[in-house]
Amino acid sequence: xxxxxxxxxxxxxxxxxxxxxxxxxxxxxxxxxxxxxxxxxxxxxxxxxxxxxxxxxxxxxxxxxxxxxxxxxxxxxxxxxxxxxxxxxxxxxxxxxxxxxxxxxxxxxxxxxxxxxxxxxxxxxxxxxxxxxxxxxxxxxxxxxxxxxxxxxxxxxxxxxxxxxxxxxxxxxxxxxxxxxxxxxxxxxxxxxxxxxxxxxxxxxxxxxxxxxxxxxxxxxxxxxxxxxxxxxxxxxxxxxxxxxxxxxxxxxxxxxxxxxxxxxxxxxxxxxxxxxxxxxxxxxxxxxxxxxxxxxxxxxxxxxxxxxxxxxxxxxxxxxxxxxxxxxxxxxxxxxxxxxxxxxxxxxxxxxxxxxxxxxxxxxxxxxxxxxxxxxxxxxxxxxxxxxxxxxxxxxxxxxxxxxxxxxxx
Amino acid sequence: xxxxxxxxxxxxxxxxxxxxxxxxxxxxxxxxxxxxxxxxxxxxxxxxxxxxxxxxxxxxxxxxxxxxxxxxxxxxxxxxxxxxxxxxxxxxxxxxxxxxxxxxxxxxxxxxxxxxxxxxxxxxxxxxxxxxxxxxxxxxxxxxxxxxxxxxxxxxx
Numbered sequence: 001x002x003x004x005x006x007x008x009x010x011x012x013x014x015x016x017x018x019x020x021x022x023x024x025x026x027x028x029x030x031x032x033x034x035x036x037x038x039x040x041x042x043x044x045x046x047x048x049x050x051x052x053x054x055x056x057x058x059x060x061x062x063x064x065x066x067x068x069x070x071x072x073x074x075x076x077x078x079x080x081x082x083x084x085x086x087x088x089x090x091x092x093x094x095x096x097x098x099x100x101x102x103x104x105x106x107x108x109x110x111x112x113x114x115x116x117x118x119x120x121x122x123x124x125x126x127x128x129x130x131x132x133x134x135x136x137x138x139x140x141x142x143x144x145x146x147x148x149x150x151x152x153x154x155x156x157x158x159x160x161x162x163x164x165x166x167x168x169x170x171x172x173x174x175x176x177x178x179x180x181x182x183x184x185x186x187x188x189x190x191x192x193x194x195x196x197x198x199x200x201x202x203x204x205x206x207x208x209x210x211x212x213x214x215x216x217x218x219x220x221x222x223x224x225x226x227x228x229x230x231x232x233x234x235x236x237x238x239x240x241x242x243x244x245x246x247x248x249x250x251x252x253x254x255x256x257x258x259x260x261x262x263x264x265x266x267x268x269x270x271x272x273x274x275x276x277x278x279x280x281x282x283x284x285x286x287x288x289x290x291x292x293x294x295x296x297x298x299x300x301x302x303x304x305x306x307x308x309x310x311x312x313x314x315x316x317x318x319x320x321x322x323x324x325x326x327x328x329x330x331x332x333x334x335x336x337x338x339x340x341x342x343x344x345x346x347x348x349x350x351x352x353x354x355x356x357x358x359x360x361x362x363x364x365x366x367x368x369x370x371x372x373x374x375x376x377x378x379x380x381x382x383x384x385x386x387x388x389x390x391x392x393x394x395x396x397x398x399x400x401x402x403x404x405x406x407x408x409x410x411x
Numbered sequence: 412x413x414x415x416x417x418x419x420x421x422x423x424x425x426x427x428x429x430x431x432x433x434x435x436x437x438x439x440x441x442x443x444x445x446x447x448x449x450x451x452x453x454x455x456x457x458x459x460x461x462x463x464x465x466x467x468x469x470x471x472x473x474x475x476x477x478x479x480x481x482x483x484x485x486x487x488x489x490x491x492x493x494x495x496x497x498x499x500x501x502x503x504x505x506x507x508x509x510x511x512x513x514x515x516x517x518x519x520x521x522x523x524x525x526x527x528x529x530x531x532x533x534x535x536x537x538x539x540x541x542x543x544x545x546x547x548x549x550x551x552x553x554x555x556x557x558x559x560x561x562x563x564x565x566x567x568x
Binding site (some may be wrong): 120122123127128129130131132138139141142143144145146147148149150152153156157158159160161163164170205206207208209210255257260262263267 | 418420421423424429453454455457461481482484485486487488489490491492493494496498499501515516517518519520521522527532543550563
């Protein structure tokens with residue numbers, strides 16, 4: 001089988017603002033996000049022939065988005081899933097493009113995640129009633145009455161065991177939150193831009209012990225999108241292409257059990273550990289070669305388990321890497337450089353990918369006057385958030401401890 | 412102090428794969444699936460054995476005792492059922508008598524009756540059954556029973 005490496009590129013990124021209350025439909029936000037991604041690429045709607053979204057029964061279907069934009073699709077899809085889905089959809093599109101089934105695909109996530117359907121089952125006005133529907137998540141009828149209806153509870157059980165196994169401290173969680181907030185302070189799109197300290201994190205209120213308020217991703221309304229096309233078409237477009245070297249699409253642990261599988265050995269180790277040899281082998285690069293990364297952050301702890309499982313450090317060693325400033329803009333693995341979902345905004349991972357693309361183009365939209373031409377000062381105090389050397393990128397994502405995806409990118 | 416759970420705001424429809432499990436809790440039994448072909452035990456009760464793909468499945472009645480393997484403490488409720496219950500502990504208990512021939516085991520998370528300052532990893536716990544108001548279903552909870560020389564408790568900070 002011939003490798004797909006570097007045959008397909010990300011050529012456009014865009015999104016709406018991250019909003020507390022959009023007062024808009026998910027269709028309206030999808031159209032704006034995809035239009036901005038097309039403009040970024042220098043593409044018209046007539047030159048796009050695929051629209052692929054994902055959702056958890058909380059968003060508009062792809063055919064309406066295509067119709068509204070005037071895109072005639074050769075490929076359309078909606079996946080039912082959240083975290084770690086956009087990387088997977090990009091790989092589906094890469095295969096379809098390489099196979100000649102379509103040529104240019106817009107990938108989007110649109111959600112009124114604060115004023116519409118909130119993640120974790122909470123109603124718009126606060127705690128609500130729950131009717132358990134087992135058609136999608138087979139464990140819910142046992143999990144919900146046990147008190148597990150949120151990501152915080154799911155990850156909290158894993159994180160607690162991790163703290164026990166490795167003698168780690170919640171100060172590590174605070175270091176992650178403070179690092180990403182520092183990045184967000186340099187990002188005009190970020191919802192939360194006021195810098196925080198580890199002490200601020202330690203003083204924030206408990207939500208699900210061992211997690212505090214500042215351990216959690218944001219809840220917001222937004223749509224974010226990116227566009228993939230073939231290498232040949234990418235040459236004629238506006239932006240320097242970002243090549244897809246490889247990836248992993250929604251891999252699982254051996255006993256996935258829908259995000260709830262505490263019966264497998266070492267359940268605090270993310271399932272990425274089972275797929276990382278395939279991932280890095282396929283991409284033809286090693287974890288220690290990555291210049292800039294996005295790591296899916298539903299809660300701060302996710303970053304620890306993904307760093308370890310995907311091989312950026314050994315199991316139990318992420319706290320050391322993080323304490324040494326490893327995730328900062330000038331660290332060994334600059335990570336969630338736009339602030340991540342803890343501080344920039346939440347779009348089930350699409351915003352994370354878009355930031356890595358901006359970094360790999362060397363066009364992070366920061367305070368540097370020449371950023372759009374790729375000219376940066378690297379002076380953090382002056383507002384520069386561009387990573388100095390950014391040619392290899394990794395987008396690592398998870399949808400619970402038992403599932404994950406990744407995209408390895410090169411500029 | 413953990414308060415009561417208002418189960419009337421949670422609606423559950425047992426299905427053909429799970430109805431016997433819910434019948435079990437109603438008669439005070441904690442059941443896990445046991446494969447009649449290979450002996451593999453598992454939970455939740457899926458309709459097929461993941462080890463040998465047999466659909467010839469029975470039940471193993473667990474004694475409902477085990478060791479707390481991990482836990483978390485819900486402080487902010489997201490479901491109405493738990494508004495009066497917070498703060499409460501969700502305990503992950505590794506069952507004593509559910510090891511399969513291949514060494515696999517079963518850990519199940521339920522809400523605990525004990526307060527967070529009492530709960531620690533390593534402590535023994537047992538199942539207690541609680542009727543769910545608003546339905547005829549009965550939900551298991553964990554309750555600490557006994558002590559252990561080696562325990563670990565979450566230290567804030």
